[in-house]
Amino acid sequence: MRRRRGSVSGFVAICLTLLVAIVAIALDGGILLSERCHAQAVADAAALSAASDLYLGNSATTAQQSALTTAAANGYTNDGVSSVITPNLTDGDGNPVHGIWSPPISGDHVGDPLYVEVVVQWNQARGFSSIFGSGAIPVRARSVALGSSKPYSTSAILNLDPTGSGALSASGNPTISANAPITVDSDSSQALTVGGSSDLTAPVINVTGNYSLSGGGDLTGTVHTGVTATPDPLAALVAPDPTTLTSQRGSALNLNDGMSHTLSPGVYVGGISIGSTTSVTLLPGIYYIQGGGFNLSGSSNLTGSGVMIYNAPASSSDQISLSGKGNVTLSPPTSGRYSGITIFQDRNSNVAASITGDSGFNVTGTFYIAGATLKVTGNSSVALLGSQLISRDLTIGGNASLTIIWDTKKVARKRFVQLVE
Secondary structure, X not given: OOOOOOHXXXXXXXXXXXXXXXXXXXXXXXXXXXXXXXHHHHHHXXXXXXXXXXXXXXXXXXXXXXXXXXXXXXXXXXXOOOEEOOOOEEOOOOOEEEEEEOOOOOHHHOOOOOEEEEEEEEEEOOOHHHHOOOOOEEEEEEEEEEEEEEEXXXXXXXXXXXXXXXXXXXXXXXXXXXXXXXXXXXXXXXXXEEOOOOEEEEEEEEEOOOEEEOOOOEEEEEEEEOOOOOOOOOOOOOOOOHHHOOEEXXXXXXXXXXXXXXXXXXXXXXXXXXXXXXXXXXXOEEEEEEOOOEEEOOOOEEEEXXXXXXXXXXXXXXXXXXXXXXXXXXXXXXXXXXXXXXXXXXXXXXXXXXXXXXXXXXXXXXXXXEEEEEEEEEOOOEEEEOOEEEEEEEEEEEOOEEEEOOOOOOOOEEEEEEEOO
């Protein structure tokens, strides 16, 4: 009987080694691929969470903490063993290895404070591949998100009345100038009426119905009629919740003593009235007027930066009325849900608002009075009267030159958070 040499066993041993290697690569590779997808999802979620904080105007430190909290909720606890997000480690070329940066330090948005960069690392323990090496295998993922806002509407004037005659009406001798479109939603044949010596100027004037000129009234700009009505762009914006605000006053506040006063944001039950030669400074925040309205008259002065006045009328007399011969300088919040809004009235209220702009008026931001008429008059040479007027109806009169300067940074803005890298 012929003896066998045993070469087959050696061949089998070699093949088994190759098979084990293939199995190790397949199994561990599959696990790594799965964890890579998980890591990317964690990086994306963490970056979006941090970007939401940037949109709200919170600090980079707060945004970083939001990213860490979101990552931890998804299994990346930043324990320094299995998962690593901080410290902010970079390689020899300054590229991020793991961490959270606001503004980013790499990519297309380096140094831009509106963006946040997140790089996460997962140290995957070896399975079958431990026969070839030791130590965990790092899996990294990177994401960059934008946390900002963009305008709800590009119109300088927007009237929401769907059927009214004279939804936008100008009479007397005012000169009204806007640097952005004027939009009138009414389908009436006289949706826009301009009479007297009024002059209404804008680059584009869009009217769902038609317009009517009388006397020496004039329109300057490209006029389009029969256009599709524009829905209320702020319809989904929730009103401030008074229960979340500080209660500042339980009864009407009347300031008519000719002195200087500083008010803090919060809820004012019964309204605020400012008259005589009184000067009032509004600290930044939301002023929730719960009944009573907000009235300014006489030669009083009103100043406020980063301010939004919310009017919740309880009766037909609870209106916003800004008039007088004093100086009025108001600007809206620059971040957060109510970014760009200076005046916001309960959209279910039909209580008219009245504003008389004199030369001392320097008011920016959006006036949002969706359910009522906004009455605007002027009695002097030039008045800067808001950056955007959104109301059901708008009536303009008087003898002044009124200017509305639409500015993307000074009108109502909505949340704009998205992944960019």
